[in-house]
Amino acid sequence: MNVAINIENLVKSFGTKKAVDGLSLQVMENEIFGLIGPNGAGKTTTLRIIATLLKPTSGKVRIFGHDVVTEPEKVRELISYLPEESGAYNNLSGMEYLRFMASFYSNKNDQIDSIVKEGTEISGLEDRLKDKVKTYSKGMKRRLLVARALMIRPKLAILDEPTSGLDVYYAHYVRDIVKDYAERRGVTVLLSSHNMLEVQYMCTKVALINNGRIVEQGDPKNLMEKYSSSNLEDVFIKVSRFA
Numbered sequence: 038m039n040v041a042i043n044i045e046n047l048v049k050s051f052g053t054k055k056a057v058d059g060l061s062l063q064v065m066e067n068e069i070f071g072l073i074g075p076n077g078a079g080k081t082t083t084l085r086i087i088a089t090l091l092k093p094t095s096g097k098v099r100i101f102g103h104d105v106v107t108e109p110e111k112v113r114e115l116i117s118y119l120p121e122e123s124g125a126y127n128n129l130s131g132m133e134y135l136r137f138m139a140s141f142y143s144n145k146n147d148q149i150d151s152i153v154k155e156g157t158e159i160s161g162l163e164d165r166l167k168d169k170v171k172t173y174s175k176g177m178k179r180r181l182l183v184a185r186a187l188m189i190r191p192k193l194a195i196l197d198e199p200t201s202g203l204d205v206y207y208a209h210y211v212r213d214i215v216k217d218y219a220e221r222r223g224v225t226v227l228l229s230s231h232n233m234l235e236v237q238y239m240c241t242k243v244a245l246i247n248n249g250r251i252v253e254q255g256d257p258k259n260l261m262e263k264y265s266s267s268n269l270e271d272v273f274i275k276v277s278r279f280a
């Protein structure tokens with residue numbers, strides 16, 4: 038199995054604050070890897086470094102063997118990133134937005150059509166795709182952005198709180214879609230979430246981050262056994278208490 042993400046001793050400082058403080062991590066190809074941790078633990082900062090949007094202060098991050106600092110273009114060809122808070126282009130319709138984003142990945146009309154078709158299906162927005170994005174609810178915008186992140190079938194999808202703001206039905210649907218893309222369409226997934234049920238259901242492996250460091254990691258089932266817990270939320274509370 039290939040290593041999708043290799044992080045060695047990553048540090049990111051903002052002034053005197055170390056948001057990430059010596060974090061090392063490996064994610065294997067086709068895994069759904071969940072980063073969990075309290076507010077301010079360093080999850081988003083880590084994801085943004087992997088997505089080449091922030092430079093590390095020190096340490097090494099490689100995506101399928103490509104260094105995020107010295108080969109950012111190569112890395113960008115392999116990834117898609119769903120930020121925690123993001124807007125889409127408000128004056129485009131949902132359909133125009135998907136088409137515009139698809140055009141970065143192909144210059145052949147039939148390929149663009151098939152990417153957009155896939156995005157349309159993932160979004161579940163049907164006729165509302167004809168409307169301008171500025172008329173969408175928060176959850177509808179999120180659905181459009183999730184569709185944008187997956188429709189190109191990236192080698193690595195980096196999803197920062199993918200189901201935040203989604204209703205119960207669509208959150209459930211997104212979890213199954215993400216699983217399907219990992220299991221059947223060759224997409225490796227790194228996600229962050231505060232929803233422990235979601236992480237337990239979706240992730241093949243999880244890492245708990247606290248104060249910019251990994252304090253525990255493993256397969257959710259093994260972690261529940263190790264901490265004599267019936268769910269991941271209980272593991273999270275137990276580990277965080279002593280971290």
Ligand code: ATP
Nearest residue numbers: 051054055056074075076077078079080081082083
């Ligand atoms: P949450 O669960 O609340 O989204 P998180 O684990 O994603 O939190 P980060 O957003 O990575 O946490 O933040 C980690 C730490 O770095 C926090 O103390 C935060 O205030 C700080 N931080 C993040 N970005 C910046 C920035 N641009 N400038 C200064 N400090 C920052």
